[in-house]
Amino acid sequence: MEVPHTYETLWRDVSPRPAAAPLTTAQKLLLPLGLLLFNWLFWAEKTGVNVLVYSLFIVGAQVGLLPRHAAARRTGLFWLAAAGSLFGGAMAAVYGSGAAVLATEASLLLLLGFANQPHLRLLAYALLTAAGGTLRAALAVPRAWQGRLLSGTGARRSWYYGRLLLGPLVVLAVFHGLFAVANPRYADLSGRALAAVENWLAQLWPDLSLGHLLFLGLGYVLTAGALVAVPVYYFADQESRLGEFVRRQRDRVASLGVRRPDFRARAFGALGLRKEWLMAAAVLGLVNALLLAVNIIDINWLWFGFVPAPDFDLAQFVHEGTYVLIFSILLAMALVLWFFRRNLNFYGPGLPWLRAGATAWVLQNAVLAVSVGLRNYYYVASRGLAYKRLGVCLFLLLTLFGLGTMLLKIWQRRSVYALVRLNFLAAYAVLLVLAAGNWEVWMARYNLRPGFASIDAGFLFDLPGRALPTLLAQRAALNQLPQLTSESYRGPVVISAADAQRRLDAAVDAWRQRQRTYTGWQGWNYADWQAAKMLR
Incomplete structure (x- = not known):
């Protein structure tokens, strides 16, 4: 503010x-x-x-x-x-x-x-x-x-x-991209036109193309x-113009000496602030009671001894439930930001009760975030790791950090600017952590462990080349898994172990062919060098 x-x-x-x-x-x-x-x-x-x-x-x-x-x-x-x-x-x-x-x-x-x-x-x-x-x-x-x-x-x-x-x-450029996707004929003609421009540039300057330009x-x-x-x-x-803490706002109309109509007095005076407190207390009380029931159900169902039934659709349970619950947590944060945005932070008679209700609301949402993490864990334990599952884990860490900053806002009267600043720093730290990880190799190593009923083999074959030595070292696991699938435009398709072996060999050959096209040192990296050394 x-x-x-x-x-x-x-x-x-x-x-x-x-x-x-x-x-x-x-x-x-x-x-x-x-x-x-x-x-x-x-x-x-x-x-x-x-x-x-x-x-x-x-x-x-x-x-x-x-x-x-x-x-x-x-x-x-x-x-x-x-x-x-x-x-x-x-x-x-x-x-x-x-x-x-x-x-x-x-x-x-x-x-x-x-x-x-x-x-x-x-x-x-x-x-x-x-x-x-x-x-x-x-x-x-x-x-x-x-x-x-x-x-x-x-x-x-x-x-x-x-x-x-x-x-x-x-x-x-935006409308060209939209029309190229929607109209194949337009895409073909525009592609020919761009190719003609590139040919003209090639004749004018042999080493220059439109893309290079x-x-x-x-x-x-x-x-x-x-x-x-x-x-x-x-x-x-x-x-x-932004500060770290919320400041008490004075009524500008009253400070100018202008007589306010009755509706403005009710809206901005002490009576209006009490009504706002009553609304906030009622809302926090009701949503706390509702979320308490949800958390009790999740704790009894998910936290201890959760075993999905044979016909239980775990994918739908995780995908739909996770996204809805994440949206619920974000909405809960918005609710706290709304109630603690202005002078309600300084309403002495009811502030302790309001802080207690808001703190309970934040902590309950932290419990809900743990439940979302457990849903994600059960899916990973059953189907293996993927980019989205990893992204959900990191997002939940940021969510827990964001809920912690909500407590700072409630008890220290921090401003929205302060919360945004802290959460952007946390997101930057997570980005650096992502850069430090060899995630594709770790995902390949985890997904090829015994015990999975089904894995997405097509996802593994599409991983970068640095994961190929891990796949080749554990290629025997592809013959031992009960079911292998690969994504297509119609959805997951079951593939045989022999087909998976052929696709793995084709992925290795394609990566080796691409590596031969890079003759300079500019694109050298240790992971690819090590992969090429192990694939000899």
Whole structure:
């Protein structure tokens, strides 16, 4: 919620924004170097050492280009993002996983956001600041190369015309994708047209294609955003109006000396606050009683000695029940945020009772989250691990953390801004944990253990190449499982053990063939190197 401005905030809002200097000699050297490096590292390459090298380049450029007195150098979140960028790049060099790439990209964006506005504390605003600064830098660099300022009238004009150009192109791309999916004839004709453009570019420049041209454009935008700082103040100004704690709100109408009508007195006076407390107490009492009944049923049914019947549809029980219960927990959080958003936090006569009811509501939802985790566990124990099941586990951890921050809001009068800030930090920590895991190998190893009545063999064969040595080492388990399935557009299809063995050999051959196409060191990663060594 909004808090009154401090003198420092008011000065920052009304003071003129400093204009950024033109490009320095170092920036003019690093911009083409960064573009060439991006193209050399990533074009037609897989994930590997290239992510780590590019992260080192961006982090080094940011630290080297920052002045010694820059506020970002004294910001812990800036150094956290720098460490996360290098950690994600290192995990990409080890595993070559998509989670490591995602963690690196998020960390680099956070790094640029905190370098742009060091006083930011909300990670979401840092990401948005980095995105806005990157786009503005890409549009301002051509003018800045001529010695003009990066901010001011010229940059605003470039940003204005850039939006006029990019907006229609984005809309065109979205509708083109929709029409291509909905109309096969249109997709075929548009594909031919794009192929003709690529052929024309190939004749004009043999080593250049339309995809390569777009790739170079992406590299230019990223390099400009990483090396050239165009200040974006909007999100920093928005955050400066937010506080860590809820403050008591005075009635602005009364403070102006205006006589309020009776309905406003009832709505905003003490009587209205008491009515709001009565409504909150009634709602919390009823939903606590209802959730208590649900938790008692779940504890008696799921927590101790749960054995599904032979005809019990465990998949429907887990899928539908899990999603509904997760939505229920999120709705419960929204309910607490609504009741504790304003002056009800300061209603002395009924606040202890309201806090007790809200605390019981939060703790009961934590018990419900454990029940959801047990549903997920029973499914994993029966059908094996998959990406969604792993995602549910991590989401439940974040949910329990979020419920813990709800207690902070109830007992310490924390604001919604404080809760969002803490939960975004927790989500970033989970993303780094995801980047550090060799999840596909662990899933393959777990799913091939004896004791499963059925496993999705098609899912195992679609795992990345680093999981193939594990599958080959335990290929005998494919002959011992009672049932093997594979997903199709009609649903799960039962396959034979012999067919599974053939598909496994085909997956190994296809991966080896793909590996032969990568001759450079840019896409090298330890997991693929180890897999290739074991598959010889």
